[in-house]
Amino acid sequence: MGMSENASAAFALAFLVAVGVSKTLLTKFLFTHSPTPVAFSVLSCLATNICLLPILICKGGLKMLTFKQFGSMMGICFAIGLDLGCQNVALAILSIALQQCIKATLPTATVVVESAIKRTCQHPLIYLTVAAICIGPIMVASQSSWEGKSEAGSQLFGAIMMIVAMIGGAFKYVLCHHTIKEYQADMGVLAFTFWVEIFTGLMLTPWAILNGEAWTLITMDQSASAWALLWFTGAFGGVRIIAQFFFLAKTGPTSLAMSSIAMQALTIIIGIVLFEDPVTPILIGGVVATTFTSTVYAYLKTSNLLKKPPADSKPKNLV
Secondary structure (H helix, E strand, O other): OOHHHHHHHHHHHHHHHHHHHHHHHHHHHHHHHOOOHHHHHHHHHHHHHHHHHHHHHHHOOOOOOOHHHHHHHHHHHHHHHHHHHHHHHHHHHOOHHHHHHHHOOHHHHHHHHHHHHHOOOOOHHHHHHHHHHOHHHHHHHOOOOOOOEEOOEEHHHHHHHHHHHHHHHHHHHHHHHHHHHHHHHHHOHHHHHHHHHHHHHHHHHHHHHHOOHHHHHHHOOOOHHHHHHHHHHHHHHHHHHHHHHHHHHHOOHHHHHHHHHHHHHHHHHHHHHHOOOOOOHHHHHHHHHHHHHHHHHHHHHHOOOOOOOOHHHOOOOOO
């Protein structure tokens, strides 16, 4: 790999991490002033598509869904909507450290769902590692007051929402992974993202209306700059998706997995400083444990360490 390719990959990594961390922190900041996470999720879908539509029209890449794709897209978007909506609810309530530590347990939920649905067994080290990933969130959660209540809900409710989001994310990866890759290849990344945002937004809208957040967000007395920041942060979600694919084009899945760990660690550190979360030895230990176990899991899944060698690779008896 030449120097220019190295520089390009480094820029892609820096861009992805900067976008991912900024999106999470900006969203958390918005929720401290406007605790409407579900309504914001709908607005985010709308803002992303407002940005994508002109690009798709100019490039002629806006493909319509077939009847077969329509049915599959509903299932994909239900899992994505559950993941997005519940994650934002949790982010509005929990500290950045606790929300990101629980988010790191996505591999645990994925392995459990995959083993149950597909009736497949992973290597024992994988099960041991995903179980160990849960240690960090438990440590961070142990210093949280579950009786505490914010404008968006109780701490316990926030933790439950984050766990539900991880389950939704696990089903998205296990049941929808192949379909997502197939549709991306047929439609292109931007067109696929456009349709996902439409269906996800439509599915989350009744939730936002029924819990009163839609009315609260629409009637909230905010300045023009506050509304601009709200729409900008919403559209930033689409930028993060594009940044992920740009990064994958320059590197590979292993680097993407490690970049996610870097994003979580950096988000926790900056979030603790910005939102003045109390720093304790248990919090530090929980964050370190989460980062370390997530790194081990990423290495085991993306390396050849646990893969069985092919049968013809065994040394032959020359006698």
